[in-house]
Amino acid sequence: MKLKPFRLSVLGLSLLIPAALGAVVLFLAIYAAPAVSFNGFGFVSRITWDLGNLYGDPVSVRGVQVPPGASYGILVFIVGTLLSSFIAILIAVPLSVGAAIFLAESVPAKIRPILSLLVELVAVVPSVVFGLWGIAVLIPLMAGYIGPGLSHLLGFIPFFAGGDTGSGYGLLTTSIVLALMITPIIATTLLDALMQVPKENRESAFALGATHFEVVSKAMLPMVRTTLIGGIVLALGRALGETMAVLMVSGGAINIMPQNIYSPVSTIASFIVSQLDSAEQDPTNMAVQSLAEIALVLFIITLAVNAGAKLLSSGVLNGRSKH
Amino acid sequence: MAVASINMPHAKRSALEMKRVTLSTIGWVACGLALMLVIGPLLDIVWVIASRGISVFSIGLFTTVTNGTGGGLANAISGTLILSAGALLIAVPIGVGAGIYLSEYGNNKIANTIRFLSDVLTGTPSIVLGYFSYIVFVTGLGWQFSTLAGSITLAILIVPYLARISELALRQVPVSMREAAFALGANDPVVVFKVVLPGALSGVITGVLLALAISVGETAPLIYTAGWSNYMWNGQLTHSPIGYLTYVIWSFINQPSDESHALAFAAAFIVMLVVLCINIGVRLTVRRTKFV
Secondary structure, eight states: OOOOHHHHHHHHHHHHHHHHHHHHHHHHHHHHHHHHHHHGGGGGTOOOEEOOOTTSOOEEETTEEEOTTOEEOOHHHHHHHHHHHHHHHHHHHHHHHHHHHIIIIISOTTTHHHHHHHHHHHHHSOHHHHHHHIIIIIHHHIIIIIHHHHHHHHTTSGGGOOSSOOSSOSHHHHHHHHHHHHHHHHHHHHHHHHHTSOHHHHHHHHHTTOOHHHIIIIIIGGGGHHHHHHHHHHHHHHHHHOOHHHHHHSBOOOSOOOOSTTSOBOOHHHHHHHTHHHHHTOTTOHHHHHHHHHHHHHHHHHHHHHHHHHHHHHTTTOOSOOO | OHHHHHSOTTOOOOHHHHHHHHHHHHHHHHHHHHHHHHHHHHHHHHHHHHHHHHTTOOHHHHHSOBOSSOBOSHHHHHHHHHHHHHHHHHHHHHHHHHHHHHHHSOSSHHHHHHHHHHHHHHHSOHHHHHHHHIIIIIIISOOOSOHHHHHHHHHHHHHHHHHHHHHHHHHHSOHHHHHHHHHTTOOHHHIIIIIIHHHTHHHHHHHHHHHHHHHHHOOHHHHTTTOOOSSOOOSOSSSSOOOOHHHHHHHHTTSSSHHHHHHHHHHHHHHHHHHHHHHHHHHHHHHHHTOO
16 A cells, blocks of 8 residues: 555644543543542542641551541532533523524524624633623622522522522522523524424425414424434533633532522532642642542533533434435 | 414404414514523623723733733733634644545544544533643643643644634535646645645634634633733743733632722723624624635
8 A cells, every 4th residue: 555644644633633632531530540549439429528637647548648637529519510500501491492493483584694693602702701791790680689589589499499699609690601601502503403494394384374483383393303402412511511600600619518599509610720729738639639530520421411412413313314 | 473464354363363373472572582681691791891891991901911909911911812822833733634634534434533532622621621731731741830731721622623624614625626636646735735725725714713712712721721920921831820811800800909800801801802803703704705
């Protein structure tokens, strides 16, 4: 076979991408290994994150050196991550489905590009700018009106009842900001799918006497269900890993589970950023290694979710054949 | 609405019909509200940040450096430019090279695997990449918080986007142009560099601009790699932290003084302006030429 230097060199360049991914996983795993053996399975089920006495003499536990009294448990952050993303999805799905339907069916074709451009632009606003807006606009609104209002109106539902609805920094604010950040992902996915529904299907539904809204909700939406679910899962993957906006509006809880939707929370990603300074104080390095283990957990969660989205959007799980 | 126009003008509506028409109207109103709730916050973000950011603009903002609570943004603006330029220097050759491989030789299993793993990298939270760089470059190799560590992290972050967009752009070039060049006796590199790449240049530049927008707006991975500095960059690649705009947004808004808050909004305004201009520009051009 003839040697092809050009082809080999561009292949080499492109192999750097999987190599970078492999390096990320490999080094995080190697670095986290002592933490994994020290923390065991309790890592994901313990509530207490305590760096221990950083000035005390390190003690040896199961062959690794740790500060006395150190305990690394991330259940609070896992719950915070899953809960905030889940509520964000609950808020984002109706919003983005409504927006996509309106854009696809109700907006004149001339202004549709402008409006859909605006929806797409929501997705490119940097996370930290969302966080700044959250602090400047949303938090006063939450603390002054929305929080007390929800508590007053929906107080009979356990999770909504809070005698004190707090400062505005908390689970609900986090979820609202996350929801805003992910709506464009779901909305644009759905919009593309709705625009591709065959004309025959729409027209047959009209011919049966359906109202325009019935055509959309009963004939078109069921056809794009799988794509919609794929978009939702993709958005979930984005929400789970979101860092800066969450860090700025979540209130940052440690060692306490959220009591209601106004409670401060921490997500895995925001916790990693917030812990940098204190973890560096640890002479045994176990705190930094445990943070690497957290990063690995976050990587695995998002990988699983994104793989799910890929399966859904590739149509492997789609029973209907595509034309 | 549709039913009303289809029906006979004088036909009386049954109760069921009325219910369906009412429900449909409610549905449309709800959908319209949803669209407003998606676009409204964006407009409010732009309005709030632009109005509060512009109000503190002055010459001094661009010529002086930050101090603990206020000052200007000269160090942060230049730092963001340096970090992003460094990231592009590393990522563009790799990303475009990968795009060339994937579009010109990309119908095999290796290419599919690369595409899949590149997607996985795209989906990896940026903080995970930042933490990786922290343990490998900052502490492992002992570079400490530094420009190079920050730029490499940003490069890892943007390279999958560059590869994907370059591939799409190169694939738009008609096969007949490649065949014509081959027929003239050109070999692979000549075809790619003299025919395919020039033909896809606007698409590749689109990808570079979008990658620039991403790296200007990133924060989380830089906190763990670039650190922060109140001074202008001293030219050292390692062992010396560097300032950047997004750090100002995040940290100065949490300080008590109004001066700090004003600086945070000014930084946010610059970042938002760059990111939105690039994205609007790219989308308008792409729409007009029906490219990608």
